Amino acid sequence: MAAHRKPRQQRRYPFAARPAARTATTLALAGAATATAFNGTGAADTAPTPAQIKARVDKLYQEAEAATEDYNGVKEQADRARRELDRLRDEAARRTDRLNSTRNALGSIATAQYRAGTMDSGLRIALTSDPDEYLERAALAQRVGDRQAAAVAQVRQQLVGIDRLKETADHQSAELKARQKELADHKSSVQRKLAAAESLLAQLTAEQRAAYDAPRDAPATAAPARPAATGATGQRAARAVAYAYGALGKPYVWGATGPASYDCSGLTQAAWRAAGISLPRTTYTQINAGKRVARSELAPGDLVFFYPGISHVGLYVGGGRMVHAPRPGAPVRIASIDEMPFAGAARPA
Template identity: 60%
Template sequence: MAAHRKSAHRKPKQRLFTGPAARTAATLALAGAATATTATGAGAAHAEPRPTPAQVKTKVDRLYHDAEVATEKYNGAKEKATATAKALDALRDEAARRTERLNTSRHDLGSLATAQYRTGGLDPAVQLALSSDPDQYLQRAAFLDRAGDRRATVLNGIRRQLTEVARVRARAEEEIGTLTARQADLKRHKARITGKLADARRLLDTLTDAQRADYERAADARHGGGTSHADRAFPRGSAVAPNARAAQAVGFAYGAIGKPYVWGATGPSSFDCSGLTQAAWRAAGVSLPRTTYTQINAGQRVSRSELAPGDLVFFYSGISHVGLYIGGGRMIHAPRPGAPVRIAPLDEMPFAGATRVA
């Protein structure tokens, strides 16, 4: 009985294919292997080739440029959002003041109504007939007439105040809608900037340390050769500014050399390109708009041959970069992330125009 149970649980032997069945199995196996090999080869063929160091550098430069374009749009949206927020605060303050005056007028009207109710229970002719002192009554009646005129004036004032409060509140609602839209613009431009910079970092991470060092050296060469080299090659004061304000702006820019580029920054510890020029001229007592594409219209246009220290110099067809001219074909500017404020030649980027502020 035990032997029977043991045999019942024993695994059956696997039988190997023989004859035609074996040939069929072998054919299927070879076909499957060939299919797997083909699929693997197809996957490898469709794999994206690794970019060369030169391609990485080109793409990174493009991403940095695109990020700067987005930065200037962000700066413009932020400037508008800030102005809208201030306007909204002013409207809310005005609405509160007008509402307080309206409530005071309503209180005055209530006091008048109460006084007239207490004295106005009888017809005026009856009151005159029953009065023991007609002269006193007539004086009181004249006072009530004046009070009636005053009530009419108060009522008209309340109507006007209600209209003004409603107008101010409607404008505030419009500003709220505008502010919401501009905050959405800010968020969109910020996402574009951070996305471009993240893409640039990922591409740079594909380079070896030596290749990345080569890229940084090449970028330094394009942007003026680095701060220390620029200082040695073009000493401060080698060109004279046309007036005191321009000299102050140039002096501020020299003082900012070496400070980091940070998108959206206007100083004092970091700058983006238009933030640097705005801060430089603010130090000279001149208020510039925030963005490159508005700064170019902030003064008198001058040709490249007419440039003088303190002039704003602009680059690219979209007016997406700006620097402060210091003479000798050079400028001080905030180039890009990872490249601090420095002196650079005008020829490093496509020149788009120049403006003389003062």
């Protein structure tokens, strides 16, 4: 019996030595982890440094600005959809008024015929004392009949047109609702990222926060440079640059286009609008407005773009500097174009 029990015990615990080995290994790892924690090198217990906080905040602001440009683009689409829907509704109202007028005229013709009654033409000519008068009336009746038929056809045509307008308006209304949903999503994304950035910045001391908010590598003010282009283009560029200088110190507000506050593409759009040039609303579309220029050929008034996703834009003012609306908490100011990764430039015309 004892000989049989021993093999069963071996089968039940074929790796009897391993639990002890695992226990020893676990204790060794735990001891190492404890020692690491006491030595102050545990990643989970280490608070981020000011430099790490600033890098993370910069990233969040960049992501927020990209979401802002998406918001601006969708808002532009929503505004177009709303204007088109209003136009369709106005047109439908005008056509309905015309339809009612046509129906009223048709009803007047029908009422007049009902009151006059119907009579065989041969009998009428036999009874009338003036055949010429009858023939004149018969011709008039024929013309009235022709007008009635035309009026009926017009009513039918107007009904078809109004139905088509209503279908188009319904489609436009659905598109507007979809754009409004996108707007809400982008707005939430921007707000979440900005809130996260503010939460991180709250961990800085007042001195560190002031250093973070201060302009980087550029003076607070500078004299506008003269655009390199001549003629009408140069004059427009000069007006755009002058407008940008006039906006210095105004707050950054995402989605704003002035005159009290701006986001980055809102500032460049407003500056060139003051010069008589209409730019698209977003960084993604502004980079394709006008002529692309190399960095070595930059002239005051050119649009300068940053980051691989083309999520930021400023207005070049010469000397390697630009006027731009940086981010929430940082007003419109002058900065070096080396402050961010350069992505391209365009010259509106």
